[in-house]
Amino acid sequence: xxxxxxxxxxxxxxxxxxxxxxxxxxxxxxxxxxxxxxxxxxxxxxxxxxxxxxxxxxxxxxxxxxxxxxxxxxxxxxxxxxxxxxxxxxxxxxxxxxxxxxxxxxxxxxxxxxxxxxxxxxxxxxxxxxxxxxxxxxxxxxxxxxxxxxxxxxxxxxxxxxxxxxxxxxxxxxxxxxxxxxxxxxxxxxxxxxxxxxxxxxxxxxxxxxxxxxxxxxxxxxxxxxxxxxxxxxxxxxxxxxxxxxxxxxxxxxxxxxxxxxxxxxxxxxxxxxxxxxxxxxxxxxxxxxxxxxxxxxxxxxxxxxxxxxxxxxxxxxxxxxxxxxxxxxxxxxxxxxxxxxxxxxxxxxxxxxxxxxxxxx
Amino acid sequence: xxxxxxxxxxxxxxxxxxxxxxxxxxxxxxxxxxxxxxxxxxxxxxxxxxxxxxxxxxxxxxxxxxxxxxxxxxxxxxxxxxxxxxxxxxxxxxxxxxxxxxxxxxxxxxxxxxxxxxxxxxxxxxxxxxxxxxxxxxxxxxxxxxxxxxx
Numbered sequence: 001x002x003x004x005x006x007x008x009x010x011x012x013x014x015x016x017x018x019x020x021x022x023x024x025x026x027x028x029x030x031x032x033x034x035x036x037x038x039x040x041x042x043x044x045x046x047x048x049x050x051x052x053x054x055x056x057x058x059x060x061x062x063x064x065x066x067x068x069x070x071x072x073x074x075x076x077x078x079x080x081x082x083x084x085x086x087x088x089x090x091x092x093x094x095x096x097x098x099x100x101x102x103x104x105x106x107x108x109x110x111x112x113x114x115x116x117x118x119x120x121x122x123x124x125x126x127x128x129x130x131x132x133x134x135x136x137x138x139x140x141x142x143x144x145x146x147x148x149x150x151x152x153x154x155x156x157x158x159x160x161x162x163x164x165x166x167x168x169x170x171x172x173x174x175x176x177x178x179x180x181x182x183x184x185x186x187x188x189x190x191x192x193x194x195x196x197x198x199x200x201x202x203x204x205x206x207x208x209x210x211x212x213x214x215x216x217x218x219x220x221x222x223x224x225x226x227x228x229x230x231x232x233x234x235x236x237x238x239x240x241x242x243x244x245x246x247x248x249x250x251x252x253x254x255x256x257x258x259x260x261x262x263x264x265x266x267x268x269x270x271x272x273x274x275x276x277x278x279x280x281x282x283x284x285x286x287x288x289x290x291x292x293x294x295x296x297x298x299x300x301x302x303x304x305x306x307x308x309x310x311x312x313x314x315x316x317x318x319x320x321x322x323x324x325x326x327x328x329x330x331x332x333x334x335x336x337x338x339x340x341x342x343x344x345x346x347x348x349x350x351x352x353x354x355x356x357x358x359x360x361x362x
Numbered sequence: 363x364x365x366x367x368x369x370x371x372x373x374x375x376x377x378x379x380x381x382x383x384x385x386x387x388x389x390x391x392x393x394x395x396x397x398x399x400x401x402x403x404x405x406x407x408x409x410x411x412x413x414x415x416x417x418x419x420x421x422x423x424x425x426x427x428x429x430x431x432x433x434x435x436x437x438x439x440x441x442x443x444x445x446x447x448x449x450x451x452x453x454x455x456x457x458x459x460x461x462x463x464x465x466x467x468x469x470x471x472x473x474x475x476x477x478x479x480x481x482x483x484x485x486x487x488x489x490x491x492x493x494x495x496x497x498x499x500x501x502x503x504x505x506x507x508x509x510x511x512x513x
Contacts, residue, residue: 054411055430056451088410088432088448093417093424100491102498118501144496154420168419175415175425190425193418197427229494231378232414232430232450239446241370244378245412245432246450254420275416277428 023068037061046249046278047071051320052078053179053198055248055277072200072320079321090174092233092242096252096275097154101228103281106155108221108256114152119227120279155224156254156271165256165269185312192294192315193287197276199318201283207308208289216293216306220272223256227279251276253284257292262300270299290314376467379483380460381449387483388449389459395478396471398462404436404444407454433457443468 024031038045038061048060052075060078067073103119106112118124120142159165175190183195196204211218231244253274261267272292274284293308295301303309317323380388392398411429418425434448435457445465447457466475 050428053428055414055428058451059431082411082429085409085411085429085431087429088408088412088434090413090426091415093415094427096416096420100495102494103501116503117498118503119498120501142497143500144493145500145502147492147495147499149495156419168417168422170421171423173423175423177413177426179413179426189418190423193416193425194427197416197425229491231382232412233378234412234448236446236448238436239373241374243374243381243448245381245448246430247382248414248430250416250427252420271419273419275420275427 023066032065034058034061034065037064043279044069044071044074046280047201047283048074048078050277050280050283051075051198051200052082054078054082072324076321076324089234091245092235094230094232094248094250096226096230096250097152099152099226099228099230099250099252101152101226102249102279103228104152104224104226106222106224108223109155109158112155112158112224152226154254156256159223159256159269163268166259166265166271168271183315185315187311187315189291189295189298192311193273193275193291195315195318196274196287196290199287200320200323201280201286203318203320204286204290205282207293207314208286211289211293211306211308216296216304216309218270218272218289218292219258220255220289220292221257222285222288223254223271225251225253225281225285227251227281249278251278251280251284253281253288255285255288255292259299264300270295373464373467376480377446377448377460377464379480379487380447380463382487383449383456383460383483384486385451385453385456387486388456388463388479391479391482392459392463392475395474396466399439399441399466401437401439401445401462401465404438405434407433407435407457409433409452409454435461437461437465439465439469441469 038057041061041064042057044064045057045060048063048071049055049057051071052060052063054060059081060074063074063077064071066077101114101117101119103121104114104117106116110116156165160167173190175194176188178191178194183191187195210216212220227249229247229249231247233242234245235242251274255272255274257270257272259265259268259270270292272288272290272295274287274289274291276284276287290308293306294311294314296303296309307313410432412432413429414427415424416427417423430450431452432448432450433452433454433456434446435454436444436446437458438444443465445461445463445468447460447464449457449460463475463479466472
């Protein structure tokens, strides 16, 4: 138990002043601007938006600066800010099939309509440190090629046509919202997806990896991975129609998973789904794998006892702000608690000692 | 003849355009075009969030993806026209300018604002989209099948 304590105000103030100074670092080095962080550390900014669960690149960049690059601390700042905002409404579901794709690849179909678009990827780089970046060299501008205004359809649609993949039936039930109602088990898929999209990247990655290594293996292929811009539309009650209220960058991953059939379903491919704010493909792929693993029950698969199949374990431990809040609170003063523990251990030792003397005497 | 649906469609288009404008761009274009008329607030600018939704599998049941910041306001011109704004981000000045344009688009300033505010916004946004699409197109893979070694 944490017990409030008084005193130490001066020490706290001074600690915070020193924190501010350390955050600034060596004053002979130019200070980072929020715009520089937003533009040049954009993948850190994207992670903060995704796990902070608030799409606002400027705020996320500010949080990265304030937290000295500690991304979980930055996510904490965004989550705290988020709670101060009045909720103006909920958007219509975003149309990811209409995404203006920066990147779109399929690991299952070579000649996919719309083409394989690599986009600004780290794939195929040699992972060698580039010392030119340390020398502040000029960057080359990206080559361009005439773009056909063709639609880029979802890859899983092609499998759907043959009936080889499970359908994702259209549904307009308003989804549960774990920011309004506490997350409770059993959690339906829409609630699981909300929890996963804001889940810690490292935790989600580790779980996804565990399914690949055999803990609840489900043979995932990346049917499609796409990154790009989508418009967000919302119904405006005072107008009586929907308008776009902005646009956001999303990463979407659909996995196609082998499925040999079950008591209720024929052999077919099944799907896992990942959709995450920003350019966040490691997270989106991880989300899709974990989503698929958690679907064992509705697909009539066996629960092999794998961690990634255990919804309660996954969802209750995936939120890094909850986790860090509970973890880090143990460093705060627990003097009273500890005092009583100390008393208890002393008493146990006294009793044990008394017994020994007793035994020796006997 | 124009129908009510056409009007709605047009209004939806300009509101959507302004919602996505870069910060400070709408006030800049508006003030370059006209002197702002007097108005009364119906709803003062308010920064809030909208819960963005996705669909499982891209087309199945909806789920909550996370929120985005949005600023909204509503105002009435002295001539009676009501303007609404919902713009992305946290700029109250942008929301105010967008609501003014929305209201003024229902007045005789329509053509002037179409030419000096909406047209430049549209051109800038479509140029930005085009440049990105062209960079993406340059990274499109042209596969060719290798001849396999075995006979």
